Structures are given as C-alpha cells and as structure tokens.
Amino acid sequence: MTTSAPDRTALLPLVDLRAQYATIQAEVQAAIAQVLDGMQLILGPNVQAFEAEFAAYCEAPYAVGVGSGTEALALALRAAGIGPGDEVITVAHTFFADCEAIVQVGAEPVFVDVLPDTHTMDPDGLAAAITPRTRAVIPVHLYGQPADMEEILAIARRHGLFVLEDACQAHGARYRGRRVGTLGHAAAFSFYPGKNLGAYGDGGAVVTNDATLAERIRRLRDHGAVRKYEHYDIGSTGRLDEIQAAVLRVKLRHLDAWNARRAEAAAAYSEGLAGTEIATPALRADRTHVFHLYAVQAPRRDALRAYLAERGIATGMHYPIPCHLQPAAREWSAGPGSLPVTERLAAHTLSLPLFPEITDLQIARVVEAIRAFSEREA
Numbered sequence: 001m002t003t004s005a006p007d008r009t010a011l012l013p014l015v016d017l018r019a020q021y022a023t024i025q026a027e028v029q030a031a032i033a034q035v036l037d038g039m040q041l042i043l044g045p046n047v048q049a050f051e052a053e054f055a056a057y058c059e060a061p062y063a064v065g066v067g068s069g070t071e072a073l074a075l076a077l078r079a080a081g082i083g084p085g086d087e088v089i090t091v092a093h094t095f096f097a098d099c100e101a102i103v104q105v106g107a108e109p110v111f112v113d114v115l116p117d118t119h120t121m122d123p124d125g126l127a128a129a130i131t132p133r134t135r136a137v138i139p140v141h142l143y144g145q146p147a148d149m150e151e152i153l154a155i156a157r158r159h160g161l162f163v164l165e166d167a168c169q170a171h172g173a174r175y176r177g178r179r180v181g182t183l184g185h186a187a188a189f190s191f192y193p194g195k196n197l198g199a200y201g202d203g204g205a206v207v208t209n210d211a212t213l214a215e216r217i218r219r220l221r222d223h224g225a226v227r228k229y230e231h232y233d234i235g236s237t238g239r240l241d242e243i244q245a246a247v248l249r250v251k252l253r254h255l256d257a258w259n260a261r262r263a264e265a266a267a268a269y270s271e272g273l274a275g276t277e278i279a280t281p282a283l284r285a286d287r288t289h290v291f292h293l294y295a296v297q298a299p300r301r302d303a304l305r306a307y308l309a310e311r312g313i314a315t316g317m318h319y320p321i322p323c324h325l326q327p328a329a330r331e332w333s334a335g336p337g338s339l340p341v342t343e344r345l346a347a348h349t350l351s352l353p354l355f356p357e358i359t360d361l362q363i364a365r366v367v368e369a370i371r372a373f374s375e376r377e378a
C-alpha cells in the first residue's frame, strides 16, 4: 500500500479515525453543511434517504434509524412484545449492550457459551438453555463474522423464538450468500464511530423483513407518536439524527471497499503470525468476515500487550470480562466456571490494530514485534 519508510516510533492506534476522515473530508463537510443550511435536524430527508439506502445495502425491505446499537436491540425486543417474565438467550462473550437491552425491556438474560474456534454462539448451548419462558434469542456476529445461523434458526423455529441478530460489528457480512440483517426476524446495527460503518457520534438501526415490526419501531423511537400530538405507545427519544444520517450516507458509499481492505489486512496478519503462539481468527467457508476487529488468542496476553505498548502499538481486548461476570449482571449469572469457553477466551483475547487505512508497513511492524516477542520470551 504505502511506499514511504516505516516510522517505528509513531504511535499505532487500534483504530485511526483521523486517517479515514482525511479520505472523505470534503464529502462529509459538504453533507453536514447541507444539513445546517436546511436546519431540518430531526427526522428529515437524510434519515429517510439513509434508511432506504441502508436497507438496500442489507438487501432487506426495511431499516429504521435509531439512536444507537443498544437502542436498536431494545426497540426490536420491545416491538416484538418481549418483556417481564420472558427469558432471552444470548452470549456472554460480547459487549455488555445485549444484556442491557434485555434487562431494559424487563426480560431476563440467559447466557450460553460460544464455540471455541469462531467465538460465536454454540447452537447446542442454545438448545440446552431453552425453557418454557424463553421468547427470544440474540446471536452476536462477533468481530464481524456471522454466527451459525442455520442451526440457530432451526432451533428457534422449533420453539417459536424471536431471532434478533446483533449485527453491530458486522455491517456487510454475508452468511451463505445473504447479508446479515436479513437472516433473523430483525437485526440491530451500531454506528458507533469505530464501527465498520461509523457515524460522527452515536447512531444505530434496526433492519427487518417485517413491515409491522418496522412500523412499531418507527413509532417507539419517536415517543410512540403516529402523528404530532398523538401518542399510541410509551416510546422515547430514540431517533437517528440528520447530521449523523448525512455522514452515514457518505460513508455507506465506501463501506464495501473499506471491508475489502479490512479482510486483506486481516489475511496479512494471519499469514504473518502463522507458526507463532498466537491463534489467529478461524474462518468458515460459508460466510464472510468483515473484520470489525482482528481478535487473536494470545497465551501470554498481558505480557504481549505490555510488550507491544512499549513499542508504541496499541491493542484492545474484546472482551476481558464476560457479561456473566460483570457486577451489574450478578442477578442473572451462574457465576465463574459456568461458561468455560467464554471464560478461557476472555483471558487470552487480544485485538490488534485494524482499520481500512492501515498500511502494509504498519501491519508488518505489528507482525515483527509479535514474532520477536514469541521468539525472545518463549
């Protein structure tokens, strides 16, 4: 990619949003200026156009712009009628938002384990956790790789469960040819700035094939109103705003190219790290991985993280404390030891710098440092 000499002292961040902004600055500034000129800031033409464009991108009939990915999860559950007395099964090896959304609608989270290679929901764990109170399941397309949807959907169908895909990290990923977001009854997307499709603030969307569900979510995100002054539900201020929608419309045009570069960078990492103590991401032939994160398993994770930090290389951990071991989730947790795969993965997970603008030289610098760590300290 880049031909200039590698700067081995410059800080290499986990995600470089400034590098991306530099490539789209003029487009973004023009889009924001247009919103400010019109001063229609809430539920205007950009939200409407973005919803149509994002739905088309997902190859789904409906997308509803909301305030965040967490809001998308909670609104979809509420619109599906999930509430007090209901159990919702999800994974603990994820961001805490899935647990929060379930609790926010008054339901109870039930955590199941993940598969040791792909780190997504173990369908056998799902089947074993179903009780007469189970109403919904939230599989998470973690790091950008779709979960085992065929098996999950078959179990859900047998038990009449509502399937809500957490696609917050997986914009554009495909499972057996179909885009995530069209596989379950509904899907939640986050446009948090660092996501594959990120706004310049908070944002989210629910994507669905179900017209009634989409209409309910549209109402719930805007105070339950169908018309001004007429409130049919207890809703909230849960809308995507016009400035974020305008930014997202610009960025959506680049998403496929950005995802392709992410996959290329991930392949370069996996090739460079082969034969080291690091376990690189497992890929499945029937789905694409859009690499929101390049998360590896590192046996000596904390020492490696410190070693890389000393060399100016930032890393992340997604996620070091699983949801069922979070203090806020104590009430719904069977405690340590209850999800052995999740707990083992959490202790060794390490995310390496990955963003579409990362250069080959930056990747080589990370690979070199990890190889040096492996050889010197093994």
Ligand SMILES: Cc1ncc(COP(=O)(O)O)c(C=O)c1O
Residues within 6 Å of the ligand: 068, 069, 070, 071, 094, 095, 097, 098, 140, 166, 168, 169, 189, 190, 191, 192, 202, 203, 204
């Ligand atoms: C897997 C997952 N679910 C849910 C969320 C929540 O999204 P948001 O931060 O937009 O509320 C995120 C992102 O932070 C996420 O990564």
